[in-house]
Amino acid sequence: MPERLSVHLNRDNPRDLQPEAASLETDRSFVLVFENHGGPIHVHLRLDDALAAVSEPAATQVYVDEGQTRGVEVAIPSDHPPTKGYVELSTGYGAEQARVNVTVTAERKDGGPDVAVDDSLAEKSGPDDDGESVALADVALPTAAAAAVVVVAAALTVSISDSIAMLVGVLALLGGVGVAGYMLRA
The missing domain is CATH 2.60.40.10 (Immunoglobulins)
Known part of the structure; x- marks a missing residue:
């Protein structure tokens, strides 16, 4: 400097x-x-x-x-x-x-090089890995997919009969549980 x-x-x-x-x-x-x-x-x-x-x-x-x-x-x-x-x-x-x-x-x-370099500079640094941190990119795509499934299910529920609406609702619920399981595993 x-x-x-x-x-x-x-x-x-x-x-x-x-x-x-x-x-x-x-x-x-x-x-x-x-x-x-x-x-x-x-x-x-x-x-x-x-x-x-x-x-x-x-x-x-x-x-x-x-x-x-x-x-x-x-x-x-x-x-x-x-x-x-x-x-x-x-x-x-x-x-x-x-x-x-x-x-x-x-x-x-000072007897040193033009830029003082600490030995810790050679060590790989990254975010503190406490096992619970999740990057935004890892969450964004599954969340968007789950939101799309819910919107489609809601639209179908409004437009079709009661028995088919029940089936679509169950499928949407299962899709949400699948996304949640994926998120917990990742």
């Missing part, structure tokens, strides 16, 4: 730039998070030659609306050489400026 550095805009004065830290040491890509505390503002980013040789910002002109927070990633490839440089931030056509010194190290600070 990229490291983050917040930069507060318009906090004390219009066009004000206040990075939370004057320097950043990283071994990977990082994100400058612009938090605007005032009116809309444009921020310009410029990397010095040393830092520009090993990284690339997602944007160099950033518009941050009133009360908005916006992040800009500065991408650094995994095979980068170590370097020191800076990101210069400016607002108000250069009237306000701030600089963040950046040290890009070759080795990981």
